[in-house]
Amino acid sequence: MNQGATATPTAVFDNLSKSYGAHQVLRDVSFEVRPGRVTGLLGPNGAGKSTTLRCLLGLVRPDSGTVTVHGRVGVTMDSLGFHPNVTVGRQLRIAACSLGLSGQRVDEVLRKVGLAEATRKRVRSCSTGMRQRLALATALLPDPDLLVLDEPLNGLDPEGIRWMRDLVGTLAAEGRTVLIASHMLSEVARTVDDVVVLRGQVLFSGSLEELGDNDPEQLESAYLELASAQGS
Structure with missing residues (x-):
């Protein structure tokens, strides 16, 4: 899943900001996702993950900033339709x-x-x-070319989670770009190559190894440290 590390980005988020009334949901959010890699957009509920994805899909217009996408997009945000x-x-x-x-x-x-x-x-x-x-x-x-999955592990049993993880890996190996938004940090750590930690703004963007050394517990600890530093 690593062949896209230096490839041209499939999607580029450039200084996205979005407010609803007095509440600022996103502030200068910038990151890239690349082909052949699985990127985890991680953060707690209310961190701005869904708003970021809605900006990507053109469902929400940002107050400032842009999202540039190259290729076709497939998305799962919920099954309400x-x-x-x-x-x-x-x-x-x-x-x-x-x-x-x-x-x-x-x-x-x-x-x-x-x-x-x-x-x-x-x-x-x-x-x-x-x-x-x-x-x-x-x-x-x-x-x-870009597959966007919003909380794809919600409600899945362990067998379903393993199946989803294997399929996502297969899709990335085919050269697709996969972007997973989730609050399930320790489980996503078993799936992704790259990590974007979001809490209204980007707290971290880089490879999984840089953040948590491929260890689910270290990823969770690193996230909590980032969130704590932001709130201090």
Whole structure:
């Protein structure tokens, strides 16, 4: 997953700032994500992770700063857009149709996320893990260069977390850029190459080795130290 360390960035966040009324959510947020690497956008709830992603996707206009993206983007932010009464296969075909994609592409991504045998299952009957897989399948439909995953481990059991970790690694090995926003620091440490620690502003941006020496406990300790220093 390291071949993109010196490659041209897939996305560049340049001095993003955003306020809602008197509350400043982001202040001069700058970092890059590169192909062939998994970047963790880490921070507690309320740190500005979702706002950063919404700026990336054009859902929120920053007060200042820019986001530049090269290539196609696939995103999972939640599964609230799924209709509970349709089947898994039908839901994905609706999404594919909106993108002008074929049924063959639907079958490909269903196999990739392990849902090929669940196409007739109604969304309302799916477990949280299956919904996460369906969200990921939807994000993979356009064959994205940049895959954005917002809290992808929420609600997953240990087997599901391991599956997600393996798949993310495979996608990065294919040359894709993966950006994971999460507050689950110790688990994400097993997945990412690079880390951006966010709490309204960037507290750290660099490789996992620089921050926590690939040790989940050290990553969590390093994050807490950064957050403490910011608040002092």
